Amino acid sequence: MPKPTSQRAAEKIAKVAARPNDLVTLWRDVTDVLAEAIPHYWEPCSYSVDPASLLITSHFQENLAEFPPECLTAEYYDDDVNQLADLARSASGITTLHDATRGDPRRSPRWHRNMKLGGDQEMIVALRNRSGEMWGAAALYREPGRPLFTSDEKELLRSLAPHLAEGTRRALLVGAATDPEGLESPGLIILNDRGDVESATPGTDRWLSELPGGDADGAALPPAVLSVATRALRTAKSRDRPGEVALARVLSRGGTWVVLHGANLLSAREHRVAVIIEPAHPARIYPLLMSAYGLTERERDVTRLTLQGFSTAQIADELVVSTHTVQQHLKSIFEKTGVRSRRDLVGKVFFTHYEPRFRDNEERVATQRPILGGPAHR
Template sequence: MAGHISDRAVDAIAGLAREPRDPVSFWRACTAVVADVIPHYKSPCWLTVDPESLLVTGHFHEELRAVPPDWLATGYADDGAGRGLGMLKSGTGVTTLHEATGGDPTHSPRWHVNMRIGAHQEMLTRLGLPTGEVWGALGLYREQGTEMFTDADKGFLAAAAPYLAEGTRRAVLLGQASAASPPDAPAMVVLSEGWEIRSRTPGIEYWLADLPGGDPGAGQLPSALAAVAAHALHKARTPQSRDGSGPARARVMGRSGNWAVVHGSPLESSLDSPFDSSLGSSLGSSLDEGGERRVAVIVERARPQELFPILMSAYELTPRERDITRLVLDAATTAEIAQSLFISPHTVQQHLKNIFAKTGVRSRRALVGKVFSHA
């Protein structure tokens, strides 16, 4: 009987993934389905991540308006297999904090942060597609004294994860750019290790309000800024030879539908940094007074070439279709595309028909506009 319930739940999630929904609507609908199969504490935590760096770019939790920055920091701290990023990279795609820490999570900073909200157990599921791309994560929790998560629980989530990933990926495309345009120039914010804003440049207020999780009035940082800052600080402490994680960089779509690239780097005692000096000139001459470690996070409007991989994946284009789309964006003719890819002009046209159908356009010009409108 339990197996039939799980199978029906997976089918229900697969159906939800095919419907046009924004991320929150999709996750809310899936939460009700998951709860029928796996009892859990309070609400699940749904996360979006950059498929390339696996850095958190957004979150949804019914009872937490914002993910605490120190919770995100535990995902990138040097905490062995128990760190969140390591759990996302696990071979099965579904793991518990107890398993990741050898049965004793009390040594994990992540466990102590979870316990602040009464969560003794954590089970994290990677929302990955069969192609290997990861679009998010699902965290379920149980309080102390309750039954441990079981193999059956993990099996259900492993079966549902590709559909949860597909629905999340589809939802990413629903955002449409608003009339409000983001700043043209990069903006920067300097954060302390305690996640307090020490300095900022003009234009950053737009992103602090627009990126998911951000609420300047309440002093809440966007999830992506906190994740990038935490990862940058971790990389500064960890020699590159031992650190297999990706760059402190994430692509994220704001509430307005405008895409941004967020990247960060620790600051030293001077303004000698990899960033444009015009950004640093307004930050003052003392960036680490009192020995406080600080990290600079730059946010800038994403360029089409930066968004191309994530958008092409979201539209489910095949590798050949992506090659052709890239050449179309470079204004190549059908003959030039055929010559470049060693295929016939007729084959190019067939691929273009498929590309137009997947992206919902009818012409090359509309395809170019579709891609560029996201940047």
């Protein structure tokens, strides 16, 4: 008996997402699968977001080299529906423009902008991994006169989201490893099925020397690297776990936590595995906010939650303080950042620190360089 379309799509997406590819390659491969599973207009639009702030760091849509500036402005300054901030806060993690407007999308400025590009319907899903972190979003469109997206199609796209989230995260790590920006950039090692190193990105030797049992020249690979590689190779032989990725969290010699990811190179003739090594919690937004605005640690926490769309009461619950205390922190934050409202604060942080990365990533796509995540170094 042939497998249902949804099961075939899930297995294909899991395999595609497990490959240690750059983000553009991932999304081009994903596009082919989505075209078979969910009929839609033109091409999907994908976004990566910084999970610390939920602000956009890149977009990719075939044949749309530059994201319209007015759409970015509307995303962070306008009062509308179907925005990524709304999606990030939603329990379901998926929404359509028709549902958000109760069947009358003409009320939404977003719909009018989409119609100029030929898209009447819009369905967006949050790319959350199984631990709940949001790494991006994907949007599908349909032209006027087509049937509305069905509940089955929504559920299928939502079921694919965890695979796409992990694929996006891994692709950003691969991009940072192959085009590093600093000492904290991830390292990438390619091993064959005998555990021999075939290649490694610059700077990986530092990570190897930091892990227990390893050394900088690679003569002795750390046991954690070999363990993750072995587990990843083992999953390649299991048809029941397509695309499963091995993970390990290791305390470095310097006392910081490091995360290792093992992913199979499924397209290779021989069994190979890629091991990505990264800091456990880069959290680049925190030093950014401190250096740019001189925010205190508590003010940084309040800002982070504000960027994620938390209300005053929700921030108070999260930080276990009173709403009055949160309001006082917000007043101080507004004074230090030179804004007058929460929306202005989100827009200021995005257009000052994230839009440069967003536009840099567009240039990277055009010049076939890997997309990077997080705010730009300034």
